[in-house]
Structure formats: structure tokens, C-alpha cells
Amino acid sequence: MPRSIEANEKIKQERRERILTGALELFVRNGLSGTKITDVAQKTKMSNGLVYHYFSSKEEIFIELIRVAFERMIEACKALESAKLDPHVKIKYAIDELAKTIRSNPNACLYHVLIAQAATCDNIPDKAKELIAANRAKPYEVITGIISRGQKLKTIREGSAKDLAFFFWNTVNGLATHQAMYGKSAQSPHLEPIYHMYFQDGE
Amino acid sequence: MPRSIEANEKIKQERRERILTGALELFVRNGLSGTKITDVAQKTKMSNGLVYHYFSSKEEIFIELIRVAFERMIEACKALESAKLDPHVKIKYAIDELAKTIRSNPNACLYHVLIAQAATCDNIPDKAKELIAANRAKPYEVITGIISRGQKLKTIREGSAKDLAFFFWNTVNGLATHQAMYGKSAQSPHLEPIYHMYFQDGE
DNA sequence: GTCTATATCCAGATAGAC
DNA sequence: GTCTATCTGGATATAGAC
Numbered sequence: 001m002p003r004s005i006e007a008n009e010k011i012k013q014e015r016r017e018r019i020l021t022g023a024l025e026l027f028v029r030n031g032l033s034g035t036k037i038t039d040v041a042q043k044t045k046m047s048n049g050l051v052y053h054y055f056s057s058k059e060e061i062f063i064e065l066i067r068v069a070f071e072r073m074i075e076a077c078k079a080l081e082s083a084k085l086d087p088h089v090k091i092k093y094a095i096d097e098l099a100k101t102i103r104s105n106p107n108a109c110l111y112h113v114l115i116a117q118a119a120t121c122d123n124i125p126d127k128a129k130e131l132i133a134a135n136r137a138k139p140y141e142v143i144t145g146i147i148s149r150g151q152k153l154k155t156i157r158e159g160s161a162k163d164l165a166f167f168f169w170n171t172v173n174g175l176a177t178h179q180a181m182y183g184k185s186a187q188s189p190h191l192e193p194i195y196h197m198y199f200q201d202g203e
Numbered sequence: 204m205p206r207s208i209e210a211n212e213k214i215k216q217e218r219r220e221r222i223l224t225g226a227l228e229l230f231v232r233n234g235l236s237g238t239k240i241t242d243v244a245q246k247t248k249m250s251n252g253l254v255y256h257y258f259s260s261k262e263e264i265f266i267e268l269i270r271v272a273f274e275r276m277i278e279a280c281k282a283l284e285s286a287k288l289d290p291h292v293k294i295k296y297a298i299d300e301l302a303k304t305i306r307s308n309p310n311a312c313l314y315h316v317l318i319a320q321a322a323t324c325d326n327i328p329d330k331a332k333e334l335i336a337a338n339r340a341k342p343y344e345v346i347t348g349i350i351s352r353g354q355k356l357k358t359i360r361e362g363s364a365k366d367l368a369f370f371f372w373n374t375v376n377g378l379a380t381h382q383a384m385y386g387k388s389a390q391s392p393h394l395e396p397i398y399h400m401y402f403q404d405g406e
Numbered sequence: 407g408t409c410t411a412t413a414t415c416c417a418g419a420t421a422g423a424c
Numbered sequence: 425g426t427c428t429a430t431c432t433g434g435a436t437a438t439a440g441a442c
Contacts (some may be wrong), residue, residue, distance in 0.1 A: 170377035
């Protein structure tokens with residue numbers, strides 16, 4: 001019965017997805033240790049045991065989420081890096097796109113918050129720490145690089161490019177956290193104040 | 204023996220302080236549910252049971268920390284509100300003072316982070332939620348008010364005062380989180396980019 | 407006031423039926 | 425593949441000695 005093997009594989013993937021999506025929201029709201037397997041099971045309408053059929057432990061779910069979060073983040077960074085845009089346009093584009101994604105894609109939003117939170121936590125699996133250590137710098141480097149180039153061209157304000165990159169990601173984290181907390185009901189802040197950090201007036 | 208009663212009272216206060224300080228750091232790094240009473244006991248060099256002599260539960264410690272955190276925050280807000288400064292000077296002053304405190308006072312810094320984290324969490328005691336609900340808006344209102352007045356005087360950029368206040372506190376949270384994570388080893392970002400959100404060049 | 411020992415409970419993870 | 429029942433460990437909180 002080759003047909004059913006294929007179908008099973010599909011179910012398997014769908015189940016894993018459901019667990020990951022449900023756990024993501026719970027981890028963001030309650031943290032790793034604050035989330036019980038029972039919570040994940042309830043949220044995904046599965047039994048306790050079934051969750052363990054797809055993941056060998058709660059931590060494994062967490063690690064997988066962190067892995068995917070960085071995978072997407074790094075991918076987006078690379079796309080941004082290689083885009084054919086002037087640096088100052090690129091920065092504005094990055095802000096706008098990230099804000100748009102955060103507002104329209106709850107899942108992507110939660111991934112941002114997960115990374116932000118995980119980076120400040122001590123009691124997460126070693127594997128997750130390794131992933132964070134290995135990937136954390138990349139987004140900062142990309143933004144720092146773009147800003148530096150813009151500064152050489154005088155289209156981005158002078159000042160420490162690293163600091164500007166820090167505030168860039170801090171803004172993104174803040175928007176994501178805000179959106180994750182208040183959801184659609186929240187009025188999303190306008191981004192003009194952020195532009196002013198990077199660009200002269202009239203840009 | 205009235206002398207020893209007095210002395211005991213002093214010990215009691217000192218012990219409570221030690222527990223609160225130790226727990227604060229642990230809660231920030233590991234979250235409420237990620238922090239075990241044993242961790243608190245170890246960090247404060249007390250026995251497990253002694254901690255329970257001063258606080259009836261882990262959650263009570265947490266609630267007390269949230270209470271103190273807001274108490275200080277609100278106090279600082281009121282002081283700022285009633286200061287005799289032009290609005291735009293006041294905003295710059297607030298940014299500078301908050302940044303300075305965060306950099307030089309690890310404890311104050313952790314209080315900022317605790318509030319920021321707690322506000323996004325679901326699995327905290329009801330009492331803590333109430334405290335957050337009751338106090339959360341105040342700091343935003345204060346900053347929004349100052350900005351509005353500055354905008355009327357044309358010394359602060361136009362735009363949604365609420366949004367500017369949002370970015371204000373997001374910046375503070377980001378600086379505090381950064382400082383709490385990397386401590387003294389971290390290079391603290393320069394604040395010029397932040398000023399640009401609020402003030403025209405040449406201010 | 408402080409400690410050790412322990413009761414109790416709950417969450418993570420497994421086993422085995424269906 | 426899915427469920428229920430259960431084992432096991434560890435964490436909260438308490439009791440009682442000093």
C-alpha cells in the first residue's frame with residue numbers, strides 16, 4: 001500500500017506543523033518552562049502522548065522553533081543584503097517590510113519575539129544557546145554594513161553604524177512584541193520617528 | 204530585651220532585601236516559572252526553608268518585586284512631570300537620566316526589564332496582572348503629555364505623540380535589556396539617534 | 407531565626423492497548 | 425497513528441529540631 005505511506009507522511013508533517021505553531025504562541029506568552037506539554041496538547045487538540053510521538057521532548061520543540069526562526073531571519077537578511085537598492089532606500093525598505101510582516105503575519109511576528117526573548121534567557125537548552133550564539137550577530141552585521149555604506153554616500157546620518165543597527169533591531173523587536181501582545185486591536189505606530197533616526201529631514 | 208527585638212527587625216528587613224534582590228536577577232534571566240526556590244536560596248546563601256520564613260511563596264516574591272518596580276517607576280514619572288523644564292528639554296533630560304541610571308544602577312535596570320517582561324507574560328499571579336493593569340499606562344501618559352506640549356511649542360517634531368511615547372519606552376526597555384544581558388562589558392549605544400526621533404537638527 | 411527532613415503534588419516522559 | 429494509564433523525578437511548601 002504505497003498510497004497510505006505517502007498519506008501518512010503528509011499527516012506527519014501536518015501534525016508537526018500544528019504542534020510547532022501552537023507551541024510557538026505558548027512559548028512566547030509563557031516561556032519555555034512556563035509552558036506545559038499539556039498546554040501544547042490542548043492547544044493543538046491532541047493527546048499528551050501524541051505530542052511525544054512527534055517530538056521527543058518539550059525542549060526539542062523549542063530548539064526546532066529557534067532553528068526555524070533563525071533560518072527565516074538569516075534568509076531575509078541575505079535577500080536584503082543582495083537587493084539592488086541604494087543603502088538609504090534599503091534601510092527604509094527594510095523597516096517598512098519588517099513592520100508590514102509583523103502586522104500582517106502573526107506567525108512571523110511571534111518568531112521575532114521568540115528570538116528576542118530567548119536571547120535574554122538562561123534556562124534554555126544548550127542546543128538553543130548554540131543556535132543563538134551562532135546566528136545572533138548576522139542580522140546586526142547586515143544592517144550595520146548597509147548603514148555604513150549609506151553613511152559613506154552621505155545619505156544616512158553619521159554616527160556609530162553599530163548603534164544605529166542596535167536601535168534598528170530594537171525597534172523591530174518592540175513592534176513585534178507590541179503586536180504579539182495586543183494583536184489586531186492595537187493601533188500600529190507610524191514609522192516616521194524611526195526614519196528620523198537614520199535620515200535627514202526631507203529625505 | 205527590647206534591644207534584640209529591634210535588632211531582629213533589622214535582620215528581617217535585610218533578609219527580605221537580599222531575597223528580593225537575588226530573585227529579581229533570577230526572574231529576569233529565567234522567568235518566574237523558570238526560577239526555583241532553590242535557586243533563590245542558593246543565590247542568597249540561605250536555606251530553602253529560610254526563604255519561606257520571609258515569603259510565603261515564590262509568587263509573593265514576584266508580586267512584591269512588581270509592586271516595587273512600579274512604585275519607583277511612577278515616582279520617577281511624577282518627579283519628571285512636575286519638573287520645571289521646557290518640554291523638549293524634559294524629554295532629552297528623561298532620556299539621558301534613564302540611560303544613565305540603566306548603565307550605572309544594575310538593580311534599577313533589572314526592574315525595568317522585569318516590568319517589560321512581565322507585561323508580555325500570561326502565567327504570572329493575578330495580583331501581578333492587576334498591578335500591571337493598574338500602573339502600565341501611567342509612564343506612557345506622562346511622556347505623551349510632555350511631547351504634546353512640546354509639539355504645541357514647536358520644539359518637538361510633529362506626529363502622533365502616543366507613537367513617540369511608544370518608541371520612547373521601547374528605547375528604554377531595549378537599553379535596559381541590553382545592559383542586563385551584557386552588563387559592563389557592553390558598549391552602551393550613543394543616544395544621538397534617539398534625539399533625532401524627537402528633535403529637529405540643530406536643537 | 408535557621409536548618410534538615412519530608413509530605414505532597416504536578417509535570418515530563420513512557421508503555422502498551424486499540 | 426492515537427489514546428489512556430502510569431512511572432518517575434523534581435519542585436513547592438511544611439514540620440519540627442536546634
